[in-house]
Amino acid sequence: MKDWKNILISPDTNIQQTLKIIDVHSLQIALVVDSEKKLIGTVTDGDIRRGLLRGVSLNAAVAEVMNSAPVSIPYDMQDKHRILTIMQANKFRHLPVVNEAGYVVGIERLEDLLDAGRYDNWVIVMAGGLGSRLRPLTDDCPKPMLPVGGKPVLETILEHFLEQGFHRFCFSVNYKAEQIQQHFGDGSKWGATIRYLHENKRMGTAGSLSLFPVKTEKPIIVMNGDILTTINFGQFISFHLEQQSEATLAVRTYDIQVPYGVVKVNKDKLIGFEEKPVYTSFINAGVYALNPKVLERIPKNAFYDMNQLFDSMLRTNERVSIFPVREYWIDIGEISNFRQAERDFSNVFEKK
CATH class of the missing domain: 3.10.580.10 (CBS-domain)
Structure with missing residues (x-):
């Protein structure tokens, strides 16, 4: 080397x-x-x-x-x-x-x-949401097909994975699914394989994973279809394997600043002040690595959220790891974030 x-x-x-x-x-x-x-x-x-x-x-x-x-x-x-x-x-x-x-x-x-230049891990993109918080933009267009930087968000997600060597995809679809299928087809235009999971009813943030038909031994990446990020997914998979985890949850830091001076007390006595402190927490970044057997926990044909899946794993002491995202990340689920992504796109995603 x-x-x-x-x-x-x-x-x-x-x-x-x-x-x-x-x-x-x-x-x-x-x-x-x-x-x-x-x-x-x-x-x-x-x-x-x-x-x-x-x-x-x-x-x-x-x-x-x-x-x-x-x-x-x-x-x-x-x-x-x-x-x-x-x-x-x-x-x-x-x-x-x-x-x-x-x-x-x-x-x-x-x-x-x-001699491997590609990852054979499957990537499941959750692209079936209604996009209610983005109306009226989503009245006639599914959220993952909204254009940012002149192309659908889902296309940018796909291309970012392809650049890193991933080529097997499943799109979980529901609302206006035909628009997504007509645009991407079987993925051959991008040199990818794309299959579809059809949600015939609301199935929550994890329920449609029970429809995944492929038998595989490799960890599966699951990602929300309303996220733009530059995460290195090869590093994400490596981290998951290094931790020997059943599941890995990507997290993002979120800062909340108190707009006032905070009074510190001990029982009934004043012990000091802290001027406009900033508190930092980790939030769910909507990206997961799951070992295939984890999908067996998800009930068939039922509404089931991702937090229910992780809660069930914690109750049985399964190993679940946390992967901190340090790269660009934005959830476009609201109008303000969608507009911010439009402003960011050229600097973050377009080649110089």
Whole structure:
């Protein structure tokens, strides 16, 4: 792998700069080395997102989130099958290559060993909503077909997935479904496979997943059809696999500023003031990774919401992970957000 030198960083590199290195280069990892280029750690997008969930600042040194006990392979290991076995057994996507003294001399990638340029995971886009909050725009047009940047929102969603190597799609449709099917057909125009889940009645935010007819062993991505985002879905799937979760929920930070000075009290005594504090919470970003067996929990032909699915998993102690979204994300479910997406589109999605 000829570009591995571009991903070498020092432990003092801040997390924000590390993210740029991971995003700009195609390796999805950075190798942390000392001044002599000896390997002392690795950091992936998943490591950083887990750090963000713990409250680590983007200005902090990468040493705070790196894996300080990295697995590596010797430079003279030529058995590609053995390397692949090590990766698959440990759910690694990368393995640094080091010499006898522990200095980095290269990197092996799972994608290269598998010769894989595409993801075979199915993507289900929930595109059947009424779009009531967007009326009158949705009186004659289903919400995912509303134009932003000169093309339907759903087309931008499709193209973003395709750019990242995904090619298998199911669109869950109901309201004015014929417009969606006429526009996208079987997906061959985009070099994709598109199938449809037909909701013949209101089935909630998860009910139509019970109609998914495909048998697969790979995690399924589920995404609301009224979201525009630049999430790296390859990293999303990698994160889900690394966590060994049954389901992963993408979340977005949401800040609420109190417009007044807040009084702090202890019982009946004043202990201080806080001027217009900002409280940060995580909100559901409408993007999920689900292992196929999770769909078996969804009742057939019934109204069922996604929060009911996750509540049922929590009651039985299933492993559910949280994936913090740091990329562009907007829910166009309301007029104000729809207009904001129109203003953002050229800067976010159009190629320069």
